Amino acid sequence: MKLWRLKPRWLLAGAGIVAAATLISVAIASLTSPSPQENLHVETVDKGDIEKVVLVTGVLKPAVQVNVGAQVNGQLRKLYVRLGDKVKKGQLLAEIDPTIQESELNNAEAQLASARAQKRAEETALKRYRLEYARQQAMMRDGSGVRSDLEQASADYEAQIQQVEVSDSQIVQAEMAVKTANANLGYTRIVAPIDGEVLGIVTHEGQTIVSSQMAPTILVLADLDTMLVQTRISEADIQKIHPGQPLRFYVIANPDKHYTSTMGFVQPAPQEALEEQQPGSSGNNQQATAVYYNGTFDIPNTQRELKTAMTAQVFIQIAEAKGVLRIPVVALGQALDTDRYRVTTVENGKTQQRTIRIGINDRQYAEVLEGLQMGDRVVVAQDTVQG
Template identity: 75%
Template sequence: MKQWRRLSRPARWLAVGGGLALVALACALIVQTASSSAPESQRLETIGSGDIEKVVLATGTLKPAVQVNVGAQVNGQLRRLYVRQGDRVKKGQLLAEIDPTLQESELNNARAQLASARAQKRSAEATLWRYRRELERQKAMMRDGAGVRSDYEQAQADYDAQVQQIAVNDAQIVQAEMTVKTAVANLGYTRILAPIDGEVLGIVTREGQTIVSSQMAPTILVLADLDTMQVQTRISEADVQKIRPGQPLWFYAIANPEKRYTSQMGFVQPAPQEMLEEQNMGGRSGGQQPTAVYYNGTFAVANDQRELKTAMTAQVFIRIAEAKGVLRVPVAALGQALDAERYYVTLFDQGRTETRIVRVGINDRRYAEVLEGLQEGDRVVLPQETTQE
């Protein structure tokens, strides 16, 4: 203090002025440091244009568009297989042959019964001719007054009965002919022919095995047309009203996520598969209500390269809306929602932040379409990423 009093008045003012200048310089440095470090301490993204595609995700299972379990309609031993697994076959091609001994015997027996029925009819026709002659003779005698009434009535009855016998013989012949046709068909069933063009997916019955088809047709092999695959998707109840036939989609198989396939939605089942199965069981669901409801949606995709295999799992993306070349904002930048379309967004401009209300359209969970409130080149603040130590 004594030293301060020893200073002259001009020296005092010079010292005070220097101190104030130092304080002002320090404040300026603090403000400049704060304003220049603000962009570095926050995550920013510049608003620009691009495409937005809104999709519904679903999981699907691949299977051939056409698949047939080729079975046997007759009993017998599988004598020979003419194809192997993986072979391509044409419709009508011989696939397998069942020992025809039983069916040949049935056919011979049916033909013998038919011959017997026809012989019986010929015999009945000969008897009918004799009864007709006798009836005509009795009628002539009755006209001449030389006949006996009882003999005439007997002749008439014999003739009428024989006419009915001919009708019985005709019915027996028809029945025997049908038996022959059935036996011929059963003999033909011993030769298993391909019902479609396709590939042999698997052999179920081997050569030498005995086939019994009394209750259901046993499967010998499985054929499928692998040129076209069908994808059956499970669509959530929350999304099913957004899906309709004809919508474009793309998917990848879990086995190869890098390969993308495109198609369009085909048929959307109007009832859950679980409910249909419950109806098939007579409504016996055990009183349990399913926790989630899914609807089946199916579509087809070409499989010329045979890359898609049966029972593969597919991740399906169904496009329900799109916007091309539109202004878009990161979904992460959207703050508090005012309604379904309007949100608060924080902007950074010239070292300052401001809050603005924007109106958005569709979004793809990463970007949202900007309808109002932002311009290209605006910088929006994104929330800070949190790291777990």
């Protein structure tokens, strides 16, 4: 009987302990578990600049580069410059042994003298034939002449006139030969065609130069005060690029320093399309190749920091908006149109959906045209709570 009476009391005490433990657990859980708003990553709508760019790769070249060659044969007798020397237009750079050209000039001058002497002889003969023709005409008028002698004198006189004209042509040819020989002799003295610097020396003293088919290069001159950046623009971006667009770039050798310029010339056809198709190549292979267009611009280089053949990373600005409302691109939700999106905002601890219209974006920020105001809070990410 005593045991039966104590059993309900023991059960009631145990139930009370369990209920208390449950209440404590619920309280602790309510204090430690975050609210739905605390799981949200929120950004505030602010104002700033947005720049949309196209990234291309470029190669640096001197704005003016000339391969100075030889137009005559001979041994390179003397070089008057070294690598890196600055030269002025007309300055003597090198000399080729002029022995052959001097001989050719002497021969041409002798041929000219001979042609002129030959003309004087022909003019003397013409004078004699003219007198004989006049004498025969006079004899015919007196009745003492013979018709055949008159005709012969007339023919000799006319033939000699033609011979004098031949001599004139020979003199012209000889004069041209003298001019050519003089020019060839002048070509043995290589002078600078531009102001610039010696970028490279290809032919050295003592080497023999043969210019039978093409002018061999002796040295390379370049104006390094201005560099030309040649970029390759993909077919996907070419319609966005035009002359006059602002741009900036850096060279791989110094990524921390940026240079600014504007786009100059944009080639209207790919370089491959302008070059003659090589024998054996097929049209199908050309179609499978990516298409690139050349875009070039200048950059001052007075400090000589930029070197030939450097690689440049070029950012061409195709759109810009300054001091506009913007939100992170990751805050954009469902796309309703090309420029309309749904975003999630937080107001008074509650979330709601809004439709906004955007302008340009640079893949980091998007310009807000409609739907949000300065200071609004938008959700950019939400943590997932795992059970």
